Amino acid sequence: MSVFLFLCYNTLGDENMKIIDGKKISEKVLEEVKTDIEKFKLKKITPTLAIILVGNDTASKVYVKNKTIACQKVGVDCQEYFLDQNTSEEELINLIDKLNKDDLVHGILLQSPVPKHINIDNVFEKINPLKDVDGFNPINYGKLLIGKENLTSCTSLGIVRLLEEENIEIRGKNVVIIGRSNIVSKPLSLCMLNRDATITICHSKTVDLKEHTKTADILISAVGKPAFVTSDMVKDGAVVIDVGINRLKDGTLCGDVDFEKVKNKCSYITKVPGGVGPMTVAYLMKNVVKAINLQL
């Protein structure tokens, strides 16, 4: 009897749950970008993105590669700057100054993390806000804060689009975000607030995390720990968005969510890989288009 009930529960869970296909939606976004880029090319504008990577972080190299592949797909020229691990903050800022002044460069992206001797916030401050395709310059951050989104974090915009594509309402919903980083979770929480969600931000010092996550209509995890979100943390019927990217010892990629167990509890869920990651890259391309329009 209990085996029967278990099977029924799992089957029911699967039927009611939908995996949000970030790969497919990202391809749609890239097609939109391609059309915009063709229009720029008719006006003799060659959209150009400069990507800077400092050091040898293996994961960062993969992210940069994915971004350059997306550039090729949509027709954006990509200038890659691979700087030595020992590059000083001053040298990095000098390169940013040069790119800021170069009218042929429309977007500047500094891949994080950077080596510890560099204060990344100092460097983000130096990127021309009109070329700041990651939205991390304090001016763009401030605009996001007051609800005047300009160039805004690609991951946040990608997640909003995933929800929109599935007709998942954000307005009035309880959105719980696990993580409070400047790069991912804070801009994401502001994006959700700007779209009238009620937001809760949880972090490593949150007391009784589960108490908060159980209230989520939309639960978003950006922690960076495999199997961190377990099924007992998820309300029945919730939407679960997994931002985490973790590499296991055997080399496989996974998110923060214990996918196989959690999927039976929720209405929608994203997978890793193939969820938020491709949307981040696609919205980087969107932001290049936005940056050009701001500079025209």
Ligand code: NAD
């Ligand atoms: P981070 O290390 O800066 O932040 C992690 C956050 O998790 C912190 O704010 C911390 O407070 C919180 N945290 C840690 N332990 C916790 C606990 N026990 N309980 C509650 N909260 C806890 O990382 P980040 O830069 O915000 O990135 C988060 C994850 O998202 C990483 O896996 C990263 O690789 C991934 N990421 C994915 C994309 C994408 O496009 N999918 C983009 C950027 C980052």
